[in-house]
Amino acid sequence: MATDLDPKLAAFSKLVACCLPALGSDDFAPALIEGLRALVPIDDASVIYYGGGDLPTLVYRETPLARGGDTMERFLGGAFLLDPFYKAAAEERRFGVFRLKELAPARFRDSEYYHSWYRNCGFTDECGFLVEVGEDAFVNVALGRLTRKRFSEAQLRTLRSVQLAVEELCRGHWTSESGSGEGIRRHLHLALDDFGSSLLTERETQVINLVLHGHSTKSVATRLGISVETVKLHRKHAYAKLEVSSQAELFYLFLDSLMSSRDYRGGDTLVSYLAKPSPPASR
Known part of the structure; x- marks a missing residue:
């Protein structure tokens, strides 16, 4: 006899079913996004892993940036320090499901960081999971909307309702990984402060x-x-x-x-940067 299925429970079941077989493999991040997409509409997504003091690793990205890889290279090389999601997790130890506007300072959309990163991504709205997966290690699962339709409060509640499952799945996948222990991100924080x-x-x-x-x-x-x-x-x-x-x-x-x-081991990065000789003028 046919029975009616609860669509939310069916979507949650798909999330778990997608992720469990992929734990520990390169298929985990795309499987996680596929499972989340069954719950809420997602136009674009990326997964960034911050491990043990190392520089971030782009684990998964669906849509290439409009101006190529230079923006992503800058983000992974240091611009991430200014990212509200990163700041919330690394400095404020806030984990869970957040919208960008919950974490960003006032007038953030007027900042150069917003113009050079979020506008280049094409996002009109972003939310995501910040999941602690180890000592000084966390994952940012970023979900974006490229249309004028933003994430609704009901959709955010849906994401928060599966937060515990997403956290355990992420920990099961990433806990075994470890950073280099060199504390590169700590040095970059000092560089930003100085x-x-x-x-x-x-x-x-x-x-x-x-x-x-x-x-x-x-x-x-x-x-x-x-x-x-x-x-x-x-x-x-x-x-x-x-x-x-x-x-x-x-x-x-x-x-x-x-x-x-x-x-870099300390001090103002401008000291060595400004001391570098300029390239010879062309004749």
Whole structure:
């Protein structure tokens, strides 16, 4: 006799059925996304693994970025430090299901990081799982919408209802992996904190750090307990000393100096970056 199946239970069953046979294999990440897609509509997805202090590893991505691999290379090489999902997991130890707008600072969409990363991805909305899978190791399962239709509250509740299952599946797959123990990400955090400090005052360095993270002038003022006008003055002086004229130039100066300092062990990355000889002028 035919029976009616609960669609949500059927979708959950598909999630588990997709993932269990793939545990420990390269098929796990695409199987996980396939299972989640049975629960909610997903236009694009990626899975990024942050293991034991190492640089992140792109485990899975469905759609190539609009401008090729350069943006992804920059993200994996250091821009991830400014990502709200990364900051939530690595610095605030927040794990679960989140929308981007829950984690991002005010006016984040005006930041250069947003323009150079999220806009290039084509996302109109993003949510994802942040799953702790070991000591200083976690996974970001990012789910994106490319249309104007955003994730609904009902869809987010559905994702949160399977959160425990997704966490256990991810731990079962990734717990056996370990990082190099070199603490590369710790060094990059220090590099971000010290960026510009060889040229700027302590307060100017703090302002620049928050600007890089996507904070608005008002948000910087609130966090530092100073006036908006004072923030503007510190930013103006910092831009002049760094010889940049916009947030975009500041963003790329940070990334270029960071990615050129692969043997970084402390201090401001601009010291060695600015000391490099310029290429000879062509005749």
